[in-house]
Amino acid sequence: xxxxxxxxxxxxxxxxxxxxxxxxxxxxxxxxxxxxxxxxxxxxxxxxxxxxxxxxxxxxxxxxxxxxxxxxxxxxxxxxxxxxxxxxxxxxxxxxxxxxxxxxxxxxxxxxxxxxxxxxxxxxxxxxxxxxxxxxxxxxxxxxxxxxxxxxxxxxxxxx
Numbered sequence: 059x060x061x062x063x064x065x066x067x068x069x070x071x072x073x074x075x076x077x078x079x080x081x082x083x084x085x086x087x088x089x090x091x092x093x094x095x096x097x098x099x100x101x102x103x104x105x106x107x108x109x110x111x112x113x114x115x116x117x118x119x120x121x122x123x124x125x126x127x128x129x130x131x132x133x134x135x136x137x138x139x140x141x142x143x144x145x146x147x148x149x150x151x152x153x154x155x156x157x158x159x160x161x162x163x164x165x166x167x168x169x170x171x172x173x174x175x176x177x178x179x180x181x182x183x184x185x186x187x188x189x190x191x192x193x194x195x196x197x198x199x200x201x202x203x204x205x206x207x208x209x210x211x212x213x214x215x216x217x218x
Contacts, residue, residue, distance in 0.1 A: 088193055091172055094217060095164060095191065101125040102189070102197050104213030109138040111207060122211075124189070124199065125218065132156045133178070139207035153201065155180065170194075191215055 094100050102124040107115040115138055125132040135153040155178045165173040174189040186202040199211040 088166070088170075088172070091191060091193055092166055094215075095172055095174065097217075098126045098128050099218045100215050101218055102199065102213055102215050104135070104197075104199065104211040106212040107136060107138055108210040108212065109207065110209060111139065117211075117213075122213075126159075127218065129158055130156070131159050131176070131178070135201075135211065137206065137209065139209050141206045153185070155185075 104117050104122050107117055109115070117136065120136055122135050123132070124135070133153060133155040137152045157178070160177045160179065161175075163175040165175070171190050171192045174187075174191070176187050176189075178185050178187070183203065183205045185204075188200040188202070190198040192198075195214050195216075197211075197213050197215050199213070201209050201211075203209075
């Protein structure tokens with residue numbers, strides 16, 4: 059019983075510490091969030107991966123990012139899902155991209171979030187990204203892919 063109580067206290071402490079990590083750079087005003095997005099100098103770090111098939115996966119100890127810098131983006135995301143087409147030899151297991159942002163659309167018509175849509179193309183794979191950035195600092199990232207199962211990520215944003 060004592061071990062169970064100790065385990066519960068440690069679990070609550072760890073959850074609190076992890077949630078504190080998302081508390082950095084929280085924008086309570088939508089105009090601040092729009093200003094950050096227009097500066098194109100921010101990054102996303104994800105805590106959770108939500109594959110199309112299966113349970114959500116904790117990414118707290120896995121390196122991952124989506125970094126905007128001017129008109130380019132750098133993406134490194136782990137992938138958990140099914141590849142529909144082989145993509146040739148030495149195909150990336152995760153999602154990696156570094157280059158220009160294609161067809162960027164910014165939709166600020168929502169009350170509590172701003173949605174960004176853009177595409178990347180590596181020659182063999184085209185990915186459509188739908189990034190929702192909320193005024194509380196959290197994000198939801200959906201990836202729609204032509205060669206793999208779709209996947210979503212949850213995380214937070216911060217200024218670079």
